[in-house]
Amino acid sequence: MKAFVALLTRDIRLAFRAGGGASLAAAFFALVSSLVPFGVGADLVLLGRIAGGILWVSAALAALLSLDRLFQADFEDGSLDVLALSPLNLEAASAAKILAHWITTGLPLVLLSPVLGLLLNLPTRAYGALIASLAIGTPALSGVGAIGAALTLSVRRGGLILALIVLPLITPALIFGASAVLDAMEDTGRGAFLFLAAFSVAAVALSPFASAAGVRLNVGG
Amino acid sequence: MAILSLVEVENLTCERAGRRVFRNLNFAVASGQVMTLEGANGAGKSSALRIIAGLLPQASGDVRLKMAAGYAVSDGDERARLTGWMGHTDGVKAQLTVEENALFFAALYGARINVAGVLDHVGLKRIAGIPSQYLSAGQRRRLGLARLILSNRPLWLLDEPLSSLDAAGRRLAAELIGEHCDDGGIAIVATHETLGLDAARFFLGPQ
Numbered sequence A: 001m002k003a004f005v006a007l008l009t010r011d012i013r014l015a016f017r018a019g020g021g022a023s024l025a026a027a028f029f030a031l032v033s034s035l036v037p038f039g040v041g042a043d044l045v046l047l048g049r050i051a052g053g054i055l056w057v058s059a060a061l062a063a064l065l066s067l068d069r070l071f072q073a074d075f076e077d078g079s080l081d082v083l084a085l086s087p088l089n090l091e092a093a094s095a096a097k098i099l100a101h102w103i104t105t106g107l108p109l110v111l112l113s114p115v116l117g118l119l120l121n122l123p124t125r126a127y128g129a130l131i132a133s134l135a136i137g138t139p140a141l142s143g144v145g146a147i148g149a150a151l152t153l154s155v156r157r158g159g160l161i162l163a164l165i166v167l168p169l170i171t172p173a174l175i176f177g178a179s180a181v182l183d184a185m186e187d188t189g190r191g192a193f194l195f196l197a198a199f200s201v202a203a204v205a206l207s208p209f210a211s212a213a214g215v216r217l218n219v220g221g
Numbered sequence B: 001m002a003i004l005s006l007v008e009v010e011n012l013t014c015e016r017a018g019r020r021v022f023r024n025l026n027f028a029v030a031s032g033q034v035m036t037l038e039g040a041n042g043a044g045k046s047s048a049l050r051i052i053a054g055l056l057p058q059a060s061g062d063v064r065l066k067m068a069a070g071y072a073v074s075d076g077d078e079r080a081r082l083t084g085w086m087g088h089t090d091g092v093k094a095q096l097t098v099e100e101n102a103l104f105f106a107a108l109y110g111a112r113i114n115v116a117g118v119l120d121h122v123g124l125k126r127i128a129g130i131p132s133q134y135l136s137a138g139q140r141r142r143l144g145l146a147r148l149i150l151s152n153r154p155l156w157l158l159d160e161p162l163s164s165l166d167a168a169g170r171r172l173a174a175e176l177i178g179e180h181c182d183d184g185g186i187a188i189v190a191t192h193e194t195l196g197l198d199a200a201r202f203f204l205g206p207q
Helices: A001-017 A022-040 A044-065 A069-076 A079-084 A090-119 A122-151 A156-169 A171-188 A191-219 B044-055 B078-081 B096-110 B115-122 B136-153 B166-183
Strands: B004-016 B017-030 B034-039 B060-066 B082-086 B155-161 B184-192 B200-205
Touching: A001 A022, A001 A090, A001 B096, A022 A090, A022 A122, A044 A090, A044 A122, A044 A156, A044 A171, A069 A079, A069 A090, A069 A122, A069 A191, A079 A090, A079 B096, A090 A122, A090 A191, A090 B060, A090 B166, A122 A171, A122 A191, A156 A171, A171 A191, B004 B166, B017 B044, B017 B184, B017 B200, B034 B044, B034 B096, B034 B166, B044 B078, B044 B082, B044 B155, B044 B184, B082 B136, B096 B115, B096 B136, B115 B136, B136 B166, B155 B166, B166 B184
Parallel strands: B034 B184, B034 B200, B082 B155, B155 B184
Antiparallel strands: B004 B017, B004 B060
C-alpha cells in the first residue's frame, strides 16, 4: 500500500513538473472546444445542442495527449525495470499510474467543463449531466488509454499508433457520454448515463490487468 | 534482508528475436560470493542478468534461488522480489530532485533505512536538492547504487556498474558490493573491468 501511494504521488508530482501533461491536457481541452464555434458559426441554438458532443470529443482527444508517455517515459529511463522488480506487482503499479493519469488529466477536464459549457451556450439544465458524465466517463479514457500505452511503449513515435488503437475503443464512452448530456437537455431518461457508467466500470476494472500484461510483454521483449 | 544460500543456473538457454544468444549456461554462486560475468559484446551478459532477475523469460533451463531457510525459488516473479537491480539505465526520474528520487525508492521498497545517510554514503548529500536532470552520468550511477542499498535485496545483479564512475566511485561500488557479500548477499556483475574484489569469473563464450 505504501509503495502504491509512493508511485501515485511520484506520478502526480511528475505531471506537474516541466514536461508533465497536467496543465497541457486542460489547455488543449479548452482550446479545441473553443475552436469549434469558429468552424460551425455562432448559431447559439445549434451550439447549445452540440455542446455536449463537442466537449466529449475534446475531452477524449485531450486525455490521449499525455497518454503516450504514461509507460514510455518509465521504459526509457529504466524506471519500468525498477517497478517490475519492486514489491508492487505490475497490476498494482498500472492501477497507480492510471489513477495518477486520471487525477492529473481527467479531473481537471471535469472541473473545467462547466466554464466551457458556458462558452458553448449549453442549456442550464444540462450542466449536472455534463459534469457527472465526464466524472464517470473520464476514468474509462485513462483506463483504456493505459492499455494502448502499455502495448505501444517500446514503439518509437508510438503516440500515433496509440491514437489509432485507443480512439475506436473509447467510442462507446463518447457515444453514451454525449447522449447523457442530450438526455438531460431533452428529458429523455437516464439510459445513456447508465450505459456510460457500466462501460467505465468495466474499462477501469480490466485496464490494470491488461496494461500490466502489455508492460510485461515489452519489458521481456 | 532474506538470506540466500545459493543461486543456481542450469542449462540456461536464451533466445532473442529468434536468434540464440547463448545455450546451456551452468553456474552456481554461493552466499557471500561475487561472480563476474565476462564476455564479448553481444555474448548475452545483459540478457543473462535479465533472465536471472525474472525480467526476461528464458528459452529453456532453470534458475533456482536456494534460500537459507531451506526452500528454493524458481518462479520469475518471485525471483524479481529478491533481486537488487542495476541495469544500463539507472531508473532515475530527471524531473525529480536527487532526494525525491531516493525517497521514492525507499518508499517503493519499504526501506527502513535513513535516506539522507544513504545519500551521504554514495557521495550525493551535497547535491540532494538539485533536479536529477543536471546530474552527470557518474552521479546518476551513484544514485543507482543508493537504490541498490535501499532495495535491501539479497541478490544483486549489476550490469556494468563501474561505467561512468570516477576512481572514487569505482572504489565505492566495489566497497558496497564487498559489504553486501560480507553480509551474506550474492552479487553477479557483468563487467569488462576488474572490480578489485575477490571474485569468481565466468566467461560467456560465442556459440
